[in-house]
Amino acid sequence: MQQATLSEIGAGRTHDVINQSAPLVDVNLYQGNRALRDALVHHLGASFDDRELQELGALAGSAHMQQHARLANVHTPELRTHDRQGRRIDQVEFHPSYHALMEAAIRHGLHAAAWVRPAHGHLLRAAGFMLFTELEPSVLCPVSMTYAATPALRANPALHAAWFPKLASTVYDPRFIPADRKSGVTMGMGMTEKQGGSDVRANTTQAVYEQDTPWGRCYRLAGHKWFFSAPMCDAFLVLAQAPGGLSCFFLPRWLPDGTVNALHIQRLKDKLGNKANASSEVEFLGAQAWLVGEEGRGVPQILEMGTHTRLDCALGTAGLMRHALALALHHTAQREAFGRPLIAHPLMRNVLADLAVEVEAAIALALRLAHAFDAEGDPHEAAMRRVLTPVAKYWICKRGSAFAQEAMECLGGNGYVEERGEGVMARIYREMPVNSIWEGAGNVMALDLLRALRKRTGTGADVVDALAAEWAAGRSADARIDRRAAQVLQRLEDGVEEVEARRLAQDVALVTQACLLRRHAPEPVFEAFCASRLEADWGQAFGTLPAATDFEGILARAMPV
CATH class of the missing domain: 1.20.140.10 (Butyryl-CoA Dehydrogenase, subunit A, domain 3)
Incomplete structure (x- = not known):
């Protein structure tokens, strides 16, 4: 048999793509997960309503949302400490795909459904959280912290009453404006300091009592946080040393009078993974914060x-x-x-x-x-x-x-x-x-x-x-x-x-x-x-x-x- 010449083969044919797998997209991640579905049936019975999970599974497996996940990780958050006139603004800018992912997670209640659903709220929310993680885990940092903040806020009934309705909202509102003008809000947290890590009792951030307010006892905070998660959230739970010992405080980005709180973002963390999420280092320069619970009971x-x-x-x-x-x-x-x-x-x-x-x-x-x-x-x-x-x-x-x-x-x-x-x-x-x-x-x-x-x-x-x-x-x-x-x-x-x-x-x-x-x-x-x-x-x-x-x-x- 006569052998073909190089010109007959053609240079381009050496780049034909064969024996490569197609992308795993446009699949229902819930429907294909037998282990998840059977575990839910064990806890809830075979007749439980899984329509929301079916919808979320299809969304998370879609090519459209997978593209948002890719873009949010490629075009990572950017910190803007000042505007062009030199004014301090301390804002983080995200790619539109980040906001698309956040909107989907909030719309499906992954941040608060457990607190408003009459029965099995944590379990069903857990299933949804796992499905969304398959799509993109980075944006779930502020979603998780918003979910977790609710029980802690109950220790300050005034704050809980003022903030919970918007914490529970399924409308994602990324605008950097006071919380009372937003359709929904998110929360973050700040515990870790340079010198302490897991040993939060070594924290040095100081809290000085200022006055009683409709939200309870207000303090001024001075110090830093080495890991401050999701700095564009609307409020944070943080630890600081008060006269009575290490205490928990509620620190909003915007104050009740409509001014921006004294929270300065020093830099964003350059991390191994979790790229779409903004983790930061911050300083408090007299930032106002409200006591949650009792002084000295910050850790529990x-x-x-x-x-x-x-x-x-x-x-x-x-x-x-x-x-x-x-x-x-x-x-x-x-x-x-x-x-x-x-x-x-x-x-x-x-x-x-x-x-x-x-x-x-x-x-x-x-x-x-x-x-x-x-x-x-x-x-x-x-x-x-x-x-x-x-x-x-x-x-x-x-x-x-x-x-x-x-x-x-x-x-x-x-x-x-x-x-x-x-x-x-x-x-x-x-x-x-x-x-x-x-x-x-x-x-x-x-x-x-x-x-x-x-x-x-x-x-x-x-x-x-x-x-x-x-x-x-x-x-x-x-x-x-x-x-x-x-x-x-x-x-x-x-x-x-x-x-x-x-x-x-x-x-x-x-x-x-x-x-x-x-x-x-x-x-x-x-x-x-x-x-x-x-x-x-x-x-x-x-x-x-x-x-x-x-x-x-x-x-x-x-x-x-």
Whole structure:
């Protein structure tokens, strides 16, 4: 057979694009997420109304909104400290796509639906939060803080009455104007200072009492915040040292008299990920702020906010994990290597199935925690909320970065390349560490678990007894759960040293996840989880499921479309 010449082949043909996967767009992220839907059915019953989640899933998976996510990360926020005449303005400018994403999140109530929905508000909002995270997590920082600010504001009834109606509004209003002229408002927070980090009691920002007002006791603040999240929010909860000790304050951008508060933005943080969100360093130069709660009770007061944002860290990471898995499955089903699709190769199937099991377990644990937030007044649920908040925040977020790296490997070099924001997998990988660090890194969460286990909740329910009750059904259903649960409960009985706290958090998470999967996951998922996570030789690397695993069943369930 005569060989073709170079001119006959044509130079352009060497650039034909073949054997590349199509983008994962215009899919309903809710409809394709069987793990999420089954977990919701477990908590709410098969007849619950999921029309809002169907709508949000279609929106989050659309090519149109995915383009907004790309642009918001490529065209990052810009700080303008002064106008051209030299006047101090302290404003952050965002790309229009950022505002489009914020509008969608606020319209779907991800910032406040839990406080206005009559039943299951936290759980349904949690599901929506996970879906939106698959689209774009950065804008969910101010959304999460607005959600979390409401219970903390209740300690100042006047402020709560004045601000909650607009905090609960589903109208996004980005204008930099006084709050009483806006259709809706958002809130941020500022705790961290240079010298303290997680040790907020080392904060040096000072608060000096000024006068009583219709909003309560007003103070003047002087100091700084090293991490001040979402500085274009309308108000913030901050910590400062008052005469009575470290206290929580409400600090608005605009004052009741219509003037701008003395909050100066020094610079925006240049971060590894979370690029679309503006994180900043600020100074308070006599800024006015109102006391929330009592002087000296700042840490427990603002931790009321932190408890809810820690829930969102777990939810957000679970959502990112699900989208990374969806991208890996979508790619490997289309990309061929060595004569067949990547997903047909046995070792790749093991990796993908293992990732799918991890996602299912993360979703189950995160939603179980959200369910506990809905059960106000229930002693058992109060105890589970107290113990599972640090456990879920620790374990799900700790698994996130390794998960994203493994999912990226499934795409090979295509996963590593960003190409001006088009590489969604790379964006997910850079995003993963923030939820693990924000609101308390791994050691802080492990220590908080120890505190929870050593104390009784406000309702009088003992958290160790609550854990035993939570695991009882799972222990009777499977010997592996029973064995690991018995070991954990015995360690709690004997006493756990601080040096063992991370291992304890891991084991509490694994036993709880196994019990949840026993209740609402199919047998192949449950069996794979127990055969790997509860066995003594588990090395935590992905792709090490036993050969007898039902890979076909697990992968079919996890496919995004």
